[in-house]
Amino acid sequence: MGNSTSSPASAPPPPESPLIIPPPPAQISPAPEQSPASTDLQTIHKEMSDNKNIPNKNELFPQVFDGGKILISKPLSSHFQISHSLILANPMTSGYRFGATYAGTKQFSPQEAYPVILGDTDISGNLNANIIHAFTRNTLSRFVAQFQGDKMNTQFVTDFKGSSYTASITAANPDLINASGIVIAHYLQRVTKSLDLGAECMYQRGGQVPGGQIAVGAELETSAGMGEAVASVGYQQEIPNAGVNFKGLVDTNLTVQATLEKKMLESQIPITFVLSAFGNPSKSDFKFGVGMMLG
Structure with a gap:
């Protein structure tokens, strides 16, 4: 300079x-x-x-x-x-x-x-x-x-x-x-x-996401007479190529629910296995289930 x-x-x-x-x-x-x-x-x-x-x-x-x-x-x-x-x-x-x-x-x-x-x-x-x-x-x-x-x-x-x-x-x-x-x-x-x-x-949506996108829902239930309100959020994830469908829910009462469905794609008979779970730690309440659906 x-x-x-x-x-x-x-x-x-x-x-x-x-x-x-x-x-x-x-x-x-x-x-x-x-x-x-x-x-x-x-x-x-x-x-x-x-x-x-x-x-x-x-x-x-x-x-x-x-x-x-x-x-x-x-x-x-x-x-x-x-x-x-x-x-x-x-x-x-x-x-x-x-x-x-x-x-x-x-x-x-x-x-x-x-x-x-x-x-x-x-x-x-x-x-x-x-x-x-x-x-x-x-x-x-x-x-x-x-x-x-x-x-x-x-x-x-x-x-x-x-x-x-x-x-x-x-x-x-x-x-x-x-x-x-x-x-x-x-x-x-x-x-x-x-x-x-x-x-x-x-x-999120795209080819890398199983099923192309994710499904999410919310619900608010109120009772004016009892002075109570419960909010819930639900979630669903489906993987068509694997025959898997997962659903989950959680609410403001600390309740957690989930189900998992698995279709046997290789079977000639339409068979679906189901796993279910329910839990509420605040009430020490837990439940588990196993099921099968034909058709």
């Missing part, structure tokens, strides 16, 4: 402002009208799934490494910076990566600016890309893509944060042509100042 001089009468140039990088996607700024009791509501979406089809999993966990690591970052402007990283360890993890980060001009606070575009690549051509944007103060969306050889993983995430709830929906590797992919929904509701209740639901 060359040197420049200026006359004493000229004012020195203003210092370059640092690149503004927003917090992780899970940290969404609360709306101004949010009540004080709900400002500490835990954001529900953390990248902790152990599903190998979901990129950037275990975001909450520490990213450990062995050997040596060198990271150099260079801001080129108030909105753009580049980075160089070199890892010297075992042959599987060693290598050089080049990264770039862009932060936009839409600001909700001095520490947050959107959209954010991050990417890095190595000498083998493997590429990671992230696009993060907050359309409103309480909505944050993220697109993640990983390219490694001829394989590609994608993920779309949108987080919502209200005055007393947080919600998130994730679509991993959606393929509309082959009707495959994973959809995960989270919901967390503030019940009292010290109690939050939430639920998670995952739906």
Whole structure:
């Protein structure tokens, strides 16, 4: 870089402002009208799934490494910076990566600016890309893509944060042509100042899933006269090629029920063996059954 001089009468140039990088996607700024009791509501979406089809999993966990690591970052402007990283360890993890980060001009606070575009690549051509944007103060969306050889993983995430709830929906590797992919929904509701209740639901469809998809159902039964309510969740998994059909159920009374049906496909006579199990640990009530169906 060359040197420049200026006359004493000229004012020195203003210092370059640092690149503004927003917090992780899970940290969404609360709306101004949010009540004080709900400002500490835990954001529900953390990248902790152990599903190998979901990129950037275990975001909450520490990213450990062995050997040596060198990271150099260079801001080129108030909105753009580049980075160089070199890892010297075992042959599987060693290598050089080049990264770039862009932060936009839409600001909700001095520490947050959107959209954010991050990417890095190595000498083998493997590429990671992230696009993060907050359309409103309480909505944050993220697109993640990983390219490694001829394989590609994608993920779309949108987080919502209200005055007393947080919600998130994730679509991993959606393929509309082959009707495959994973959809995960989270919901967390503030019940009292010290109690939050939430639920998670995952739906997966594709050729690698036995039967093509998974069947899940939920039921809520209430009795106003007795002041009781029971919620139940049922699950069914069918493997047609093996002639297996599994059904399970669990409810809020800690009751667990399950049946397993196995058809003897190689038999000329239609025979189905059935295993049944029922249990309630709170009542020390357990039952088991074995059956056979002909026809």
